Amino acid sequence: MGNYQAVLKDPYITSSLINTGIYAVIVVPVQTVLSMVIAYVLARKCKNRFGNFVRSALFIPVITSMVLTAAVWRLLLAGDPEGVINSIIGLFGMEPVNWLGSSWPALFSVCLIGIWKNVGYFMVIFYAGMMDIPVSLYEAATVDGAGSARQFFSVTLPLLKPITYLVVTLGTIWSFQVFDLVYTLTGGGPGRATMTLVLTIYNSAFKDFKMGYASAVSMVLLAIVLFISFLQKVVFRERDEGRRKHV
Amino acid sequence: MRHSNGKIRISKWIIYLLLIILAAASIYPFIFMILTSLTQKKIMTASFDFSAMDLRNYKNLLSGFPILTYVKNSLIVVSCACFFYVVIATLAGYAFAKKKFPLKEAVFWLYLATLMMPGQVILIPVFTIMKNLNMLNTYPSLFAVILDAFGVFLMRQFMEGIPDDLIESARIDGCGELGIFMRVILPLSKPVIVSLVVFTFITSWNDFIWPLVMITKDEMKTLTLGLSMLQNAYVSSYGLIMAGATLAFIFPFILYCILQKQFVEGIALSGIKG
Structure with a gap:
């Protein structure tokens, strides 16, 4: 039990938990909404070759490794004023930022890359779900005088509920497993600004050779993942029963 | 208007x-x-x-680094992972879908429950087991970790949809058990097998954390691991690192261009995993 006491007292664990939590809180909502909206636009407004091209393009980040992605983004985020990202924000009149050299920008960069990598994946899942919605429902909504926005909120969104739960749960679980990205991009730094739970496990096991301690941190990760899955099950069931009672 | x-x-x-x-x-x-x-x-x-x-960076990469060995290792790991995953998943999936044996449902759900366990949680136990088996720095240590319960689940779900009549009529026509599996079940399951192969290819090609802990010898590194090492060792040789990254990118990308539909399906299928 000594290991668990040490884990609970360790301020580094707390900070990597907080970082991982911030990552999840930023990445999950943004990627869920973004991928859903893109999928909706592609499925409802752009069912042509151009739409297919956009879909294929958004999927390319999904097939590449996180290591490769992080290696490329490290150069895009380079701190020089002429760097790519700094040039882009310069167009909007913003000062160049030392993205990977200071705490908050570094954590923000990690989130940004996470979203960039995941959106294509979840977009495909949403897209498949939207294709299953019968066109007649939209036609009926149009006859009833519902505009695009109304159709999205009254037809698409309710029918996509199970898929949305899946995307949110999966996204949250993935967020707590972030490793390759921070290992390659920042190594957890500057300081411990982008330290995550899995990076802590890896460092304590394979750099400090504290296997018992690292296993205790692994159990914290397992508890979190099981809790998220459990939460999803409970929310799911409640909603399901609610609907049944309604009918 | x-x-x-x-x-x-x-x-x-x-x-x-x-x-x-x-x-x-x-x-x-x-x-x-x-x-x-x-x-x-x-x-x-x-x-x-x-x-x-x-093309100077590519020449330097080829002459100064065992990059071709990394590519070879990656290809070996990917092929083994795909081969064993398909063999195990189709056979076990078939048994779980169509055969009767005691405690079938219980065994299946217990097996499926292992998917709840993220790889990072079992990083240390699996590493310790591999170390005690003297299997660090071997190919099996890299592809064995890819073979989880997901493939079996996928195959079972699909094969349950194959009508029993087909199996029965094959049996009446004189097909043995192996014949039924090879001539009826496998051909019908082809689309889902292709999706599984594509999904396995991407997972094992891009895998990083397992090679990182299992491999210490340079001649056993995969391309993804090699790229990470290259980046840590030559931080400011941007061109060189990007040449390595391009090499790591090109294999999945070509495959993606050829098998786009299967790719999207295969990877979207992994969403069921959650």
Whole structure:
């Protein structure tokens, strides 16, 4: 039990938990909404070759490794004023930022890359779900005088509920497993600004050779993942029963 | 009426513009990667001098690093992972879908429950087991970890949909158990097998954390691991790192171009995993 006491007292664990939590809180909502909206636009407004091209393009980040992605983004985020990202924000009149050299920008960069990598994946899942919605429902909504926005909120969104739960749960679980990205991009730094739970496990096991301690941190990760899955099950069931009672 | 038509057209152009920006944001980093791999840049800028481009970084990569060994290792690991995953998943999936044996449901759900356990949680126990078996720095340590319960689940779900009549009539026609599996079940399951292969290819090619802990010998490194090592050792040789990254990118990308539909399906299928 000594290991668990040490884990609970360790301020580094707390900070990597907080970082991982911030990552999840930023990445999950943004990627869920973004991928859903893109999928909706592609499925409802752009069912042509151009739409297919956009879909294929958004999927390319999904097939590449996180290591490769992080290696490329490290150069895009380079701190020089002429760097790519700094040039882009310069167009909007913003000062160049030392993205990977200071705490908050570094954590923000990690989130940004996470979203960039995941959106294509979840977009495909949403897209498949939207294709299953019968066109007649939209036609009926149009006859009833519902505009695009109304159709999205009254037809698409309710029918996509199970898929949305899946995307949110999966996204949250993935967020707590972030490793390759921070290992390659920042190594957890500057300081411990982008330290995550899995990076802590890896460092304590394979750099400090504290296997018992690292296993205790692994159990914290397992508890979190099981809790998220459990939460999803409970929310799911409640909603399901609610609907049944309604009918 | 005319006015609202104009409005629709404008909103359509705005949607197209936004989609183009999104597509560009997805593709540009890879174009940037390829272009940078052709230069000797020391400072990262958004502009490129096309007249000064050459293949020097690729030559240095081939002459100075065992990069071809990394590629070979990656290909071996990927092929073994795909082969064993398909063999195990189709056979076990068939048994769980169509055969009767005691405690079938209980065994299946227990097996499926292992998917709840993320790989990172069992990092240390699996590493310790491999170490005690003297299997560190071997190919099996890299592809064995890819073979989880997901493939079996996928195959069972699909094979349950194959009508029993087909199996029965094959049996009446004199097909043995193996014959039924090879001539009836496998051909019918082809689409889902292709999806599984594609999914396994991507997972094992891009895998990083397992090679990182299992492999210490340079001649056993995979390309993804080699790329990470290259990046840590030559932080400012941007062109060289991007040449390595391009090499790691090109294999899945070519496959993606050929098998786009199966790719999207195969990877979207993994969503069921959650």
